[in-house]
Amino acid sequence: MQTVFTAILLLGGLGLAFGLVLGYASKKFAVKIDPKLKSIIDSLPGSNCGACGFTGCMGFARAVADARTSPDGCVLMDKKETKLVSKTFPILLCQRAAGQQEKFHYTGVKTCKAAMLVNGGNNLCDYGCLGFGDCAKICPFGAVSFKDGLPVFNESLCKMCGKCIEICPKNIIKLVPKNQKVYIACNNKDKGKAARSVCKVACIGCGICVKACPAGAITLEDNLAIIDAKKCTNCGECVKKCPTKAIVKQ
Amino acid sequence: MIIKNFGFSGGIHPEDSKTGTDTKEILNLLPPKKAIIPLLQHIGTICKPVVNIGDIVKIGQKIGDAHAFISAPVHAAISGKVVDICPMPHPLGSKVLSIIIESDETDTWAIKETKRVWNTLKPEQIKHIIREAGVVGLGGAAFPTHVKLSPPKNKKIDTYILNGAECEPFLTADHRLMLEYAKQVVTGLKILMKATRVKKGIIGIEQNKPDALKKITDEINKESDTDIDIIALKVKYPQGAEKQLIKALLKREVPSGGLPMDIGVIVSNVGTSFAVYESVVERKPLVERIVTVTGKGIRNPQNFRARIGTPFSDLIEACEGLKEETGKIIMGGPMMGIAQYAMDVPVIKGTSGILVQTKDEVCDKPEECCIRCGNCTSVCPMKILPNAITCFVKNDQFEHAKEYGLLDCMECGACTYVCPAHIPIVHYMKYGKIGLKK
Numbered sequence: 195m196q197t198v199f200t201a202i203l204l205l206g207g208l209g210l211a212f213g214l215v216l217g218y219a220s221k222k223f224a225v226k227i228d229p230k231l232k233s234i235i236d237s238l239p240g241s242n243c244g245a246c247g248f249t250g251c252m253g254f255a256r257a258v259a260d261a262r263t264s265p266d267g268c269v270l271m272d273k274k275e276t277k278l279v280s281k282t283f284p285i286l287l288c289q290r291a292a293g294q295q296e297k298f299h300y301t302g303v304k305t306c307k308a309a310m311l312v313n314g315g316n317n318l319c320d321y322g323c324l325g326f327g328d329c330a331k332i333c334p335f336g337a338v339s340f341k342d343g344l345p346v347f348n349e350s351l352c353k354m355c356g357k358c359i360e361i362c363p364k365n366i367i368k369l370v371p372k373n374q375k376v377y378i379a380c381n382n383k384d385k386g387k388a389a390r391s392v393c394k395v396a397c398i399g400c401g402i403c404v405k406a407c408p409a410g411a412i413t414l415e416d417n418l419a420i421i422d423a424k425k426c427t428n429c430g431e432c433v434k435k436c437p438t439k440a441i442v443k444q
Numbered sequence: 445m446i447i448k449n450f451g452f453s454g455g456i457h458p459e460d461s462k463t464g465t466d467t468k469e470i471l472n473l474l475p476p477k478k479a480i481i482p483l484l485q486h487i488g489t490i491c492k493p494v495v496n497i498g499d500i501v502k503i504g505q506k507i508g509d510a511h512a513f514i515s516a517p518v519h520a521a522i523s524g525k526v527v528d529i530c531p532m533p534h535p536l537g538s539k540v541l542s543i544i545i546e547s548d549e550t551d552t553w554a555i556k557e558t559k560r561v562w563n564t565l566k567p568e569q570i571k572h573i574i575r576e577a578g579v580v581g582l583g584g585a586a587f588p589t590h591v592k593l594s595p596p597k598n599k600k601i602d603t604y605i606l607n608g609a610e611c612e613p614f615l616t617a618d619h620r621l622m623l624e625y626a627k628q629v630v631t632g633l634k635i636l637m638k639a640t641r642v643k644k645g646i647i648g649i650e651q652n653k654p655d656a657l658k659k660i661t662d663e664i665n666k667e668s669d670t671d672i673d674i675i676a677l678k679v680k681y682p683q684g685a686e687k688q689l690i691k692a693l694l695k696r697e698v699p700s701g702g703l704p705m706d707i708g709v710i711v712s713n714v715g716t717s718f719a720v721y722e723s724v725v726e727r728k729p730l731v732e733r734i735v736t737v738t739g740k741g742i743r744n745p746q747n748f749r750a751r752i753g754t755p756f757s758d759l760i761e762a763c764e765g766l767k768e769e770t771g772k773i774i775m776g777g778p779m780m781g782i783a784q785y786a787m788d789v790p791v792i793k794g795t796s797g798i799l800v801q802t803k804d805e806v807c808d809k810p811e812e813c814c815i816r817c818g819n820c821t822s823v824c825p826m827k828i829l830p831n832a833i834t835c836f837v838k839n840d841q842f843e844h845a846k847e848y849g850l851l852d853c854m855e856c857g858a859c860t861y862v863c864p865a866h867i868p869i870v871h872y873m874k875y876g877k878i879g880l881k882k
Binding site: 297298299301302303304305307308311312313314320 | 537538539783785807808811868871872874875878879
């Protein structure tokens with residue numbers, strides 16, 4: 195019994211002594227942080243995405259504190275309020291159906307960038323998604339998941355740092371305003387027949403949506419329909435009329 | 445004839461598989477009904493079309509040209525009407541602006557004059573003729589020949605090497621060329637030596653082509669006034685790679701990042717030499733080349749003299765078509781060739797062969813982890829560490845990969861050939877080089 199008490203007293207005593215020493219040291223030798231820097235760090239999102247061009251949020255905060263950059267450099271923050279608001283959202287300009295015919299059987303390195311070197315990738319459509327998931331691998335927030343071979347963006351996780359847009363070799367990830375629910379999920383700029391021959395859900399540039407749109411928000415450019423977000427009212431008329439279902443409503 | 449058994453370190457010994465076509469004479473392939481002539485068939489600036497849709501063109505007429513120095517014009521390979529100028533699939537991948545000519549089946553030449561006497565031409569005139577004829581390196585890389593012949597003034601060239609090694613398995617285009625056109629090849633070398641004011645010439649041929657060695661030696665012996673050596677090289681892949689060939693023939697080493705001209709050498713393929721002869725003496729621009737159509741997946745392998753712009757399907761049809769178990773169609777040889785997904789791509793200046801592999805021959809095994817066996821390092825002819833570079837490239841550490849010699853890699857494929865883990869090392873190298881550029 196006595197052994198137990200001895201052990202408790204000894205260890206407890208040691209713990210208390212070390213605690214006192216450490217507590218004293220933390221007060222006495224504390225590193226002073228600039229209160230300005232601390233308040234800047236607290237107001238930043240802390241995701242360390244690096245989209246501001248500095249090494250994480252700490253690097254950005256230091257630069258702001260030293261007046262080397264403007265405080266609105268953080269892409270995740272609203273310009274006026276210091277509150278985390280992302281106003282735009284990434285979409286994929288491709289709806290390649292899973293199990294669609296391939297251009298050839300690809301056996302090389304399993305990344306989009308490497309596949310791009312081999313005849314522009316194995317997707318039959320030269321403009322479409324390759325589906326090896328470079329965007330999912332680079333996303334620092336885990337906001338990109340894969341469903342039926344195509345990336346799906348999680349709205350609540352995405353901080354729109356833009357890394358997926360940068361890495362996509364086909365340039366088919368685009369930011370749209372969050373309130374725009376209707377978009378053209380295709381980037382094929384070939385003529386109608388050529389586009390249709392490689393993909394069933396391709397925009398064939400027929401122009402039916404241009405006529406159907408009551409707000410006049412759709413125009414045709416390079417055999418591809420483009421929706422002007424400022425004019426679009428999300429009525430969904432074009433979605434109904436599109437013969438290839440290339441226009442989608444979220 | 446001198447025999448050399450030692451050359452460079454590394455290298456591999458794949459089965460050469462040339463017996464299918466090395467005894468078959470070169471056949472003249474009929475001109476295609478429709479020729480697709482890409483405006484980019486060389487290393488350098490893409491040409492601009494100089495004809496319009498609806499124009500009537502004749503064989504040898506210039507249809508595309510560029511003002512840039514590193515570029516080579518393209519010529520009509522058949523006579524007929526230009527029906528379209530649009531991007532078309534290209535054997536080197538992605539689409540390239542091409543001129544499509546529909547044949548009028550008369551096969552008329554634009555220029556048909558007497559032979560030119562080349563001895564009296566000045567070097568500058570020869571270079572100009574070669575440029576206007578659109579001659580590029582026919583070994584595969586298609587580097588414009590007139591650029592190669594114009595080294596900067598401070599580089600002193602002392603030796604001209606003609607590359608007849610043809611180390612790629614299966615291909616026999618250069619072999620047949622040396623047998624059937626030995627005189628033209630040797631004359632072409634003499635023209636090239638005159639254009640660069642070089643006195644010493646060497647022709648390097650692998651020992652597995654004894655008949656070609658003999659033929660070329662006989663041809664050289666007829667000439668008395670020139671200093672051309674013929675050297676029989678050890679059979680090894682990649683013996684025909686520029687830097688390895690120089691090492692084997694002259695024991696000189698091209699510095700890392702340098703060119704053969706830095707050590708006083710210019711290397712050309714025997715096919716290029718033949719094209720130079722044709723352009724200078726016969727006044728024929730580069731509108732046709734010799735293509736080997738071979739492999740286990742083809743019914744009747746052949747060597748053809750095909751017009752530039754002939755679709756691959758025409759060549760394959762002339763060989764009685766594909767076998768049922770065809771797995772892969774490759775432009776070039778099995779080691780460095782590029783797999784094709786469409787049969788309507790045209791023959792371009794760099795097409796030395798079309799190889800058809802059967803399904804059993806195609807390696808479809810998944811990539812596994814590197815076991816650090818070191819096979820790739822021991823076979824690498826450039827003495828770099830493919831395993832380390834692959835590891836860096838996998839993790840996007842392109843700068844580190846560069847320090848380990850990524851840019852020295854010539855993508856010969858020896859490492860991928862020996863890798864027991866089926867790692868597509870060459871693909872990583874190509875990916876790394878692209879990554880480094882960004």
